[in-house]
Amino acid sequence: MPYLGETAALITASLWGVTSIAFTEASLRVGSLTVNISRLIFAAVLLSLTILLFGLDINLTHKQMFFLGMSGIIGLVFGDGFLFAGFQYVGARISMLVMSLVPPISTLLAFLFLGEIISVWSILGIIVTLFGVFIVVIEKQADPKFHPKNKTKGVFYCFLGALGQAVALIFAKNAFVEGDINGFVATWYRIVPSLIFFYPMVYFFGKVKNPIRVFSKDRTALKQVMFGSVVGPYLGITFSLIAVANTYVGIASTIMSTTPIVMLPMVVLYYKQKLSLISIVGALVAVVGVGILFLK
Numbered sequence: 503m504p505y506l507g508e509t510a511a512l513i514t515a516s517l518w519g520v521t522s523i524a525f526t527e528a529s530l531r532v533g534s535l536t537v538n539i540s541r542l543i544f545a546a547v548l549l550s551l552t553i554l555l556f557g558l559d560i561n562l563t564h565k566q567m568f569f570l571g572m573s574g575i576i577g578l579v580f581g582d583g584f585l586f587a588g589f590q591y592v593g594a595r596i597s598m599l600v601m602s603l604v605p606p607i608s609t610l611l612a613f614l615f616l617g618e619i620i621s622v623w624s625i626l627g628i629i630v631t632l633f634g635v636f637i638v639v640i641e642k643q644a645d646p647k648f649h650p651k652n653k654t655k656g657v658f659y660c661f662l663g664a665l666g667q668a669v670a671l672i673f674a675k676n677a678f679v680e681g682d683i684n685g686f687v688a689t690w691y692r693i694v695p696s697l698i699f700f701y702p703m704v705y706f707f708g709k710v711k712n713p714i715r716v717f718s719k720d721r722t723a724l725k726q727v728m729f730g731s732v733v734g735p736y737l738g739i740t741f742s743l744i745a746v747a748n749t750y751v752g753i754a755s756t757i758m759s760t761t762p763i764v765m766l767p768m769v770v771l772y773y774k775q776k777l778s779l780i781s782i783v784g785a786l787v788a789v790v791g792v793g794i795l796f797l798k
Contacts, residue, residue, distance in 0.1 A: 505796060506744070507744070507746070507749025507754055508753065508792075508796055510742070510744040510754075511745035511749070511753075511758045512760075513741045514742045515757060517734065518761045519761045520768065521733045521734030521738060522597070524729050524730035525726070525734070526594040527723075527726050528723045528726035528730065529590050530590065531720055531722065531723040531726075532720055533590075533711075534586035537723075537730075539697075539704065539713070541730060541731040541735050542578065542693055542697050543713075544732075545735030545736045546697060548731070549690040549693065549736060550690065552686050553686060560691075562677075565680050566680045570673070570674065570691035570695075571692070573671070573673035573677070573692055574693055575696050575699050576666050577670025577692070579699060580662070581662075581663050581666025582667075583663075584659045584660065584662040584663035585601065585663030588656045588657070588659040592656030592657060595762065595769075596656065598639065598761050599762060600664055601660060602632055602636070602639075602759040604664045604668050604759055605756035606628070606752075607665060608667075608672065609628065609750075609756075611671075611751075612675070612750065616675060616676070618751060618752065620750050620753065623794055624752070626794055627793075627797070628795070631756050631759065631791030631792055631795070632756070634760075634784045634787030634788025635759060635788055636784075637780060637784030638762055638763060638781050638785060638788070671751050671754075675747075675751050678743075683747070685740040685743050688740070688747075689735070689739045742754070742758060756792075756795060760792060763789070
């Protein structure tokens with residue numbers, strides 16, 4: 503299918519826009535750590551059922567399992583862990599701005615470790631897309647729900663999250679270089695090792711709360727996490743892996759970084775906010791940038 507990777511990346515951006523709002527709201531209610539672990543558990547169950555229902559082949563090479571496992575631990579445990587902390591301090595919109603640093607970081611890493619060389623048009627598309635994203639997010643006023651003094655800490659956490667995601671993409675790409683992998687199977691191999699590594703670690707340090715007790719007191723947070731788990735870890739990560747497998751890492755991550763643009767209509771519908779002219783212009787610039795990427 504032509505432009506399969508680019509199309510999957512656009513779908514991923516939309517899914518991450520939805521899940522970022524859901525997880526932000528849930529993190530404010532029950533804490534980022536509880537949300538992070540719970541969404542991995544929900545996603546692992548959904549992926550296991552999907553693999554069993556459709557009889558998907560889970561036999562991979564040892565290298566593929568290693569690369570996907572490392573991608574999951576680095577991206578889902580550390581990367582998303584810092585991102586979720588950022589959600590609590592600065593909200594979804596600023597967090598997504600900082601996460602737009604993933605494309606240049608991943609492109610540099612892909613050049614250094616995978617030998618990927620992309621065209622001048624693709625480089626131009628990356629620059630234009632990121633410029634559009636920056637216009638939209640920087641213009642937006644700060645959310646009154648988040649205290650200004652926490653902004654520096656929140657932005658730093660999000661930067662660490664972006665770094666984790668960029669490194670995770672490189673590991674995932676290495677797995678697909680070894681051979682074809684079904685998207686759902688690849689996601690399962692990322693999430694399960696993450697849980698095996700993550701849960702004992704936080705349990706040992708006494709940082710995790712009993713999710714049953716937490717969610718029994720807050721059913722709204724439970725619904726938000728369950729919904730976000732389907733949209734994000736289950737569908738979003740799967741489509742992101744399809745994107746990485748079928749186009750250059752830098753191009754895939756750039757298109758996926760348009761999440762703040764995709765979030766604009768969501769913000770209007772969910773938060774009842776009005777869009778400014780600058781937001782609309784920034785969205786158009788980002789769309790032009792994505793269009794240039796399709797000319798690669």
